[in-house]
Amino acid sequence: MEQKDSRFAVLIDADNVSPKYIKYILDEVSDQGVATYKRIYGDWTDISKKSWKEQLLRYSINPIQQYSNTNGKNSTDSAMIIDAMDILYSGNVEGFCLVSSDSDFTKLAQRLRESGMFVLGMGEQKTPSSFRVACDAFKILEIISQNEDDISPAITAVSENPARYGTSQDETPSITSKAEIERTVSRVLTENNDHGKNTTLSEIGSILQKKFSEFDVRNYGYSKLSTFLESMNDIEVLKTGHNYLVKERQNTVSRQQIEKCITDLICSNGGHIDNLSIIHDALRNRFPGFDVKQYGYSRISSFINSFKKFKITNNTVQMKQ
Template sequence: MVEEKRFAVLIDADNVSAKYIKNILDEITNYGVATYKRIYADWTKPNTSSWKDVLLENSVTPIQQYGYTVGKNATDSAMIIDAMDILYSGNVDGFCIVSSDSDFTKLSSRLRESGMLVVGMGERKTPKPFIASCNQFKYLDVLAESENQIAADNSSGQRTDGSKTEGDSQADKTSKASKNSTDKNDKTMTDINTIKMAIIKMVNEIDDEDQSMNIGELGSRLVKRYPDFDVRNYGDTKLSKFLKKFDFLDMHTKGAEGTSLWVSLKHNPTEQESHAEAAKPAKTQKVRKRTYNKKKKTQ
């Protein structure tokens, strides 16, 4: 039996809503088991009341930290000190830092230097430096939208005459809301065109005769290059469905049982070049000034 990785889940209650608690704990189970579950805030403030009920239900330990000065956030320092104490205890294999605050960028980098697997979680508003400092980063609002979509799809149905039921109508509303949210111009989320360019480059660099790559390896490389890469950010639930959207990719199976999925570029150089050009940012052309030589007057 493979031993699960042990994680310390540290939550900044000042920058994360209580509605995401289930998404946080469910997501970390994909990586291992949460041995530490702590949340930091000044619990005397009224804006933390929404957390109090969910903490008991999910066995999360609240850490009280008073603000020493008005306008200063003392909870960040307490969270950073605890993280370093846990690191030196040697009891964990990774950390889950839950915050939309860039103040934890240095902490994340320091934990990675010590060989820790760092999973960051926050909303789309999270600054890019903190996202880049993590091994992987998950957008909590995207996770919540994806879960709501699945729940709406499961509750939907059709009548015998083929007309939509009320549940199905609700599923359509949820799908549209999720799509509109995903289609927004997020400054921090990795753009889909950047992902396309990376896939083309990765597959082109393969030295095999058929130039094909296992989709598991492709997904792993994309996460290493872009910590916030997650197919749910683009409205999909599986990597295979996400890759099928790209018409420049050919998906096929390999192996004796034919269960392993592989991708390769379609043998159409013109099409590949057009996708690569479409993904590149528009270049500004320099306008050359014309110079006119004045003719000398002859006397």
């Protein structure tokens, strides 16, 4: 579906969101499509909700009254969930924007996605991971409300622990580490290179969003994906025509130098090398930091085969006749 044609139902939990974020919430939704429904849920007899009045009038948001029947219990949840299901079955939207820092909406997000809806979640940094990962995309309100000129990495990235989120459902997660993002981008580049396919900037953005629901370059102190990627050691972004291509940064060691090194090694060993690892080790010793991935290959065998001078037979490397 075309993003700009997508109709969204924006449902806001007033008990868990500050009115200062409303402009930024609607701006984010406008990047995805059109806000067909704009509803906010809370007990409007509560004097603490008075600060919402001006924002509701300014942005034409429909307040839904839900009395607090039990002290200490968030009564907006049930009303918001029931409305979401009614809207789902009406068939009038292609996506939902659920705004809350409460994990109670996790099951709702899962159910909407099962029905083919695109679910955009928004909440404060304290939002539990269970709700974040249940959404197709999740935006952190403290980040999206910052001015572009004042963007700074306000949230600590996760450690190198393979478990991207905490084990406790109520544990507040941090953002995915930049190192993990870089490893993901590198894997995509390698796979595409092995199939002779270019990698576009938009493809990288789409993959990162699908893999990490909370991914947003603003979380890392950048305003553009291209700038974020170029900050990585081994990645560069090149403009070609109307497209931006993402590539592994070129190594200072040329293919000609590598070809000469392999040729000399073969000639000094009776015209053949019986194990690919010998060549690999020799290249690493000759050129510190050598990695076939820097040349667009995932395996040393594929890299050597890319040279016209060499052939590989049962792990033995020889000069072509």
